[in-house]
Amino acid sequence: MTEPITVTIARRPAPTAGTPALSAAGGWAARWRQTITIFLVFFPVSVIANWLLGPLVKDWPLPLRVLGVMVVTLPFMTYLGLPWITRQMEWFLQGRRPRWRQTRA
Template sequence: MGNTVDDTIAADGPLTVAITRRAAPEDELLMQAWVHAGTSMAERFDGFLGAGWVRSGAEDWHMLYRFASRAHLDTWERSPERIRWLRAAADLVEHRRTEYRTGIEGWFDEPTSRSVQEPGAAVPTAPPRWKQASVIWLAFFPTSLALTYLLMPFSGGWPPVLRVLVTTLVATPWMTYVLLPFVTRLFRRWLSG
């Protein structure tokens, strides 16, 4: 029932799985409960680094799971818990696509593996590095500025290393799971133009 990662993906290093599923608009509450149950289950597995989801339109749900390595991801994908969780939604969701991505460039370039290819769909190419850097900066600058002002009352006497540590611990998940996907969607035409 689960998709395994293509052998071309490096066996070491973090791996993000982006899954697109479709559910009827009237099943929104059921879908939210199902997604939450899957995330709660995945976070109990070794190597789990995070998860999130966003919606596009009334029917499409995009879920992200990140694991520390291919082995950790395989353990989750092949687990009896995940198989039962997927079966529980057989009448609720339609699986549309699964993509496996590595690194920060995964927000921009084509997936290294795709389990479902839409008929006639062109494989997207990665935008130039300067455009990727520009979009990352557009997300990084306001995050860094906001955290500087928010932490200033508490961290004024802290050593710089501790301030930077706390800032990056807060900024990294925010950037990875919320802001970069949003900014990438916002500038999609410019990135691909």
Template sequence: MTAEPITLDGPLTVSITRRVAPEDELLMQAWVHAGTSMAERFDGFLGAGWVRSGTENWHMLYRFDSRATLDAWERSPERQRWLRSAADLVEHRRTEYRTGIEGWFDEPASASVHEPAEGAPAAPPRWKQASVIWVAFFPTSLALAYLLTPLTEGWPVVLRVLATTLLATPWMTYVLLPFVTRLFGRWLARGRPVGPRG
């Protein structure tokens, strides 16, 4: 399926689903890191991230401040070489362009979706996503409360929360959430419909 391209200006988030064999996880992590390091050298780059769903699907996001800066990255020779370098590593499943800050998390104000012939599985239900996030969030919050209290006792509450979130966010994003997502991968995937084909 291919929707009409987005014409609104402003920040754009690109969400890409790719399938990778489980045994190629380390190669995939290195490839994603190389692409992010390259993209952040381009004007307008606002950030990137990824999360795994099950054992094979990787959901990647990158964000630019305008259609023009996004196009400059997507059409660049550097990106084309980077994509070709993984021709035998990844299978492209789905690309979605989202506008506005909601593109990181919620349903977008507008979107353009491009899918190859074989559709991608739908996302898990939100209650399952919330459950997995809680499984990562609770022990992280508990551990940081015990570890930081002796150091931050007497600090204003704003500074205590700032210190906690500065430590918790990268830990959860890059370590614990990917681990918990893999751990609960079969449960997250159970009962999910498959996206349209053809």
């Protein structure tokens, strides 16, 4: 006789207060807020990378040009750009007023 199959469903870990992508209500930041925050870094980095690397890869086929630019921009975005913008925009991601607009008691 065969034994019954057991399925375990993993849950996402509970958010902590130190997680920058949390909203003020304790849930994850809205996707549209995350999208805007990512765009604030991705667009200028992409423009600068294409401007600087464009002359070097202008004769490459399009897929290789895109790959070449992505090889440079993705590590920058992952390790420097996105962590920096997430810290700067924490108030926005959490749905709070920015520090400079909070009233002092």
